[in-house]
Amino acid sequence: MNRIGKLYFRYGTMGSAKTALLLTQAYNFEERGMAYKCLKPVVDTRDARNVIRSRIGIERECGWIYPETDLYNMIKEETLSQTPRPQWILVDEAQFLTSRQVDQLAAVVDDFGCNVVCYGLRTDFQTGLFEGSRRLFEIADSIEEVKSTCSCGRKTIVNARIDSHGEIMTQGEQVEIGGNERYMAVCRKCWREKKVQSASRNQLPLTND
Numbered sequence: 001m002n003r004i005g006k007l008y009f010r011y012g013t014m015g016s017a018k019t020a021l022l023l024t025q026a027y028n029f030e031e032r033g034m035a036y037k038c039l040k041p042v043v044d045t046r047d048a049r050n051v052i053r054s055r056i057g058i059e060r061e062c063g064w065i066y067p068e069t070d071l072y073n074m075i076k077e078e079t080l081s082q083t084p085r086p087q088w089i090l091v092d093e094a095q096f097l098t099s100r101q102v103d104q105l106a107a108v109v110d111d112f113g114c115n116v117v118c119y120g121l122r123t124d125f126q127t128g129l130f131e132g133s134r135r136l137f138e139i140a141d142s143i144e145e146v147k148s149t150c151s152c153g154r155k156t157i158v159n160a161r162i163d164s165h166g167e168i169m170t171q172g173e174q175v176e177i178g179g180n181e182r183y184m185a186v187c188r189k190c191w192r193e194k195k196v197q198s199a200s201r202n203q204l205p206l207t208n209d
């Protein structure tokens with residue numbers, strides 16, 4: 001009988017403990033003697049290579065995914081050839097996957113019956129979907145929000161990019177890697193209000209973008 005796997009997407013804002021959840025899941029597999037594999041797009045260079053690290057201090061080795069990596073072939077040849085064969089593949093920062101790579105992960109799930117769990121952000125600092133996240137919302141079997149709370153008590157929705165004065169930035173490249181000094185997860189209401197305040201303080205014209 002063929003095994004039936006699932007493609008999971010667990011999304012949240014920055015600071016919503018997605019990476020800690022991934023590492024906790026990895027730890028649980030180890031406790032139960034289950035083989036698994038961690039992967040991560042190479043775009044995030046905050047950490048040492050080959051490591052997924054959480055702010056709470058735990059880390060695990062991972063394989064790197066480059067923009068041109070064919071995940072289907074890579075997982076088939078490098079991961080599923082191992083003994084025991086990993087039944088779980090955990091992907092961090094999945095928002096940075098290409099649409100094609102998400103399709104490749106889906107094919108791995110369907111053809112080999114393993115489970116692929118993708119953790120990532122829903123949207124960028126301008127509140128638009130990332131490419132990888134869009135495709136995961138479109139084709140994942142299971143979609144789950146990892147929630148966290150804004151300082152006002154509402155659920156965080158927006159990964160606001162902030163400048164050195166703590167002002168919210170609304171222009172720039174989609175991908176700019178940074179931690180607490182560059183990004184702040186806030187609810188939509190706080191984001192709208194702080195964006196307006198920032199714009200009026202800087203005497204910029206307000207736009208509807």
Ligand SMILES: [Zn+2]
Binds near residue numbers: 152154186189190
């Ligand atoms: Zn708020």
